[in-house]
Amino acid sequence: MAAVFKSHGPQVSIEIGEYEPFPTNDEHKTPPRFKHVHVVLLAFGILCVLQAVLNITLRLAHSEAVEKGETGDIGVGETGDIGVGETGDISICPQGWLLFGSSCYYVSSQRKSWDSSRRDCLQRHADLVIINSRQEQAFLTGFTKAAWIGMSDRVQEGNWIWVDGTPVNKDKLEWSPGQPDGAFGGEDCGDLRTMINFLGLNDFNCSARSQWICEKELLL
Structure with missing residues (x-):
């Protein structure tokens, strides 16, 4: 509704219409609770990206170590890994x-x-x-797609024996699907083996070329 004011002097008329304030920025602001959601989602996205970068970096570092070490070094220190025995003695693995x-x-x-x-x-x-x-x-899984280990059934088919003469406990370990x-x-x-849909122990032709894993007791 508009109002009109008139003065008794010179003809002056002032008309005042309805007041419609300009919209403030507050009307377009995101409610506080949505602001918090946006911040959380952004932080989560950044963490996911950082985790992916870290995983890729570690994998590349491991691959480079394997490729550089023709003798099989896979990224351990120059003096090897160090452990503490049951008696408290310091034990050390050889280099690589x-x-x-x-x-x-x-x-x-090598293969x-x-x-x-x-x-x-x-x-x-x-x-x-x-x-x-x-x-x-589980510790040994993942260093290579396939690596020889110390078991065979050459003496008697189906009777798997470790290199120290002890029998392989098939129920105690994880075999690849359908193996042996x-x-x-x-x-x-x-x-x-460490492959998609083919993870675990496997029997293979002894003359095939593959990487391998050696084991020795700790040096005291």
């Missing part, structure tokens, strides 16, 4: 070896047959790895 439990492990970067791989381990005063638990198997299957006319040597 990894520590887990009471053993040192060497993961090769050889099962017998040649074992000879390499013996020359290093070790032997192809004997896996005693699923925890040890003795395919391709005979697969008498064992390896450890």
Whole structure:
């Protein structure tokens, strides 16, 4: 509604209309609760990106270490991994070896047959790895797509034996799906696989060329 004011002097008329204030910025502001949601989502997105970058960096560093170490170094320090024994003594793995439990492990970067791989381990005063638990198997999984380990059924088909003469407890370890299957006319040597839909122990042709894993007890 408008109002009109008139003066008694010269004809002056003033008309005042309805007041419509200009919209303030407050009307377009995001409610506080949505601001908090936006901040949380942004922070979560940044964390996801950082985690992805970290994972890629670690994987690239590991790959470069394997490629550079023709002797099989996989990124340990120059003096190897250090551990403390049950008696409190300091134990150290050789250069290029990894520590887990009471053993040192060497993961090769080269590829050889099962017998040649074992000879390499013996020359290093070790032997192809004997896996005693699923925890040890989990530790060794992922360094390579396939690596020879110290088991075979050459003496008797289907009777898997470790290199120290002890039987392989099939129920104690994780086998790849459908393995061992003795395919391709005979697969008498064992390896450890890390592949999509094919993860675990596997039997393979002993003459095939593959990487390998050696194991030795800690040096005191």
